[in-house]
Amino acid sequence: MTLRIIAISGSLRAASPNTGLIRFAHKNLPEGMELTTVNIADIPFYNADLKEKPAAVIAFLEALKSTDGFLFATPEYNYSYAPALKNALDWASRETVSVLQGKAVALMGAAGGMGSSRAQYHLRQVLVYLDLRPLNRPEVFANAYAGTFDIDGNLTDSTIGDNVKALLIALKESILQLKK
């Protein structure tokens, strides 16, 4: 059985180190895992007045249906998470049949001095309501401005790399635990 993971980067720019963390994860997946990165750039802000779900939302929700777990990479903007990532989760939370509840989540992020930690703690509170199950450890806090990434946002730091690898292994174990 292959475990399916949905990865979401909270940053929309091409050379984002957060998207780079996900690329690194993709290349370093433990055996038996499959990772799909979903694009959230075209998902509009949630608005209860919309009579029909926008196409980007439908595609996003469809991708989530068969996932076993999530991998979120969030930048930190102004001491909190990226709105694009939270907005995608807000859309997902409105489904009658939950596409989130009870699923395992691995968190990571790249940002300035605190490596997105402030953003991740805010996200963790969001996950309580969504009844998602974030790993406690390892935490991945990558400094985006300390030579940790190249100009294209590729991870070049091996300590952070090992950290991401350990996160993926822990995610796999958590999914298997939750499936029992």
Place this chain on the structure above:
Amino acid sequence: MTLRIIAISGSLRAASPNTGLIRFAHKNLPEGMELTTVNIADIPFYNADLKEKPAAVIAFLEALKSTDGFLFATPEYNYSYAPALKNALDWASRETVSVLQGKAVALMGAAGGMGSSRAQYHLRQVLVYLDLRPLNRPEVFANAYAGTFDIDGNLTDSTIGDNVKALLIALKESILQLKK
């Protein structure tokens, strides 16, 4: 001298009780204050790759330039703030000459059981980085589902109304204090 306030509702739907709180504030402004509600619905997600500022962002930032203070109304989605409001602040935070720093902020919100309190405490952390100056008191936590608003999102509860009025007076005093 008239004190200029920019009001922003984090909710985009027409009958939003949060937008209703701002309408109520507009009708109950203390003397010497002027309130302008800015629309953030057309502001796209922040993306550092964008070569030019979108028109909606330019208009938003222009409106902020001459303001003396802010009035934010936030719904609570999944135990945190509305992405649309945070995203507008993220754009504003990128200006070389700050349009935010040192300005007074009044917070209010309407939501389920906790009246948006979880959203507001997350927002307060964002305001630390932006060097905005939120009032500590009064806090306005309106239950959106307890007959506090009519079907169009108009505030009908006089206790919350008095609370909003007290908030506006405190905002006026804070602005005058910060200008000394």
Place this chain on the structure above:
Amino acid sequence: MTLRIIAISGSLRAASPNTGLIRFAHKNLPEGMELTTVNIADIPFYNADLKEKPAAVIAFLEALKSTDGFLFATPEYNYSYAPALKNALDWASRETVSVLQGKAVALMGAAGGMGSSRAQYHLRQVLVYLDLRPLNRPEVFANAYAGTFDIDGNLTDSTIGDNVKALLIALKESILQLKK
């Protein structure tokens, strides 16, 4: 197999509604669970200079060793948790062989308007570091000043009572899940 739970009340006063929540839990335990309330009143503030562990700390840590899970009841003081409860956890976190890691936690609390929710979200961040596994649901937020408790701190509100019962069942399920 009987599942052993350690219950801790963050409030030290005799008629505390938080201690009352624990008494209610004690009387309404699901089959196969055993609950022991530990007293933290005599545990001094953590201080790395102390050459020997105080007797109250030794007794506390001994009680924790064989537990399968935790039930915490926290009042809310000044928008955060009770220092006595956090201090006990700080002591426990210093053990070379963890008495906490990986164990299930059920959170509840009684306080003013927000029913200790602000305290509980702060506690949840503490649990991340301790690698404890708090339930997401149900959340138990009891208003301590709305006729929910009698003068001795006994729970008299059946809705909150049902909520506590559901919490205990969820705790039992979580422990069994984590043991697999």
Place this chain on the structure above:
Amino acid sequence: MTLRIIAISGSLRAASPNTGLIRFAHKNLPEGMELTTVNIADIPFYNADLKEKPAAVIAFLEALKSTDGFLFATPEYNYSYAPALKNALDWASRETVSVLQGKAVALMGAAGGMGSSRAQYHLRQVLVYLDLRPLNRPEVFANAYAGTFDIDGNLTDSTIGDNVKALLIALKESILQLKK
């Protein structure tokens, strides 16, 4: 007029880097400021059942009465603040005539990787209820394990030192602003 500051260290051990930060502040006070460090080690946990205030609490509250502002240094234990510091504030919050309201606060801290930032953001939420007025900037996050302090807890890092000096100047300005 001399501005009076009360300094409190959340750590009780003799060689604490947090107490070291306060000693550094004491030696580098801007002109016109006077700093008194209060000892909170003997303040017992708050307990509403106590019929009389303990002597240590009375002395603590007396010291606070004539202060113009506060300087808090907090370690980070398990991703949050030191219980001893919060407990002292909890006692102070119970006074009929507030000894806290409206006063300026400067925050700093020494801890592991994140330099006490997680502790400080929790403290900031406490300050909202107490109606204290924390500075937004500068934030002082000292790594306690990176050669920043000597074995006695004395600050040896000049960057952090400059940061503390800037904090004291900002505190002075904030007090003068709030007094206008």
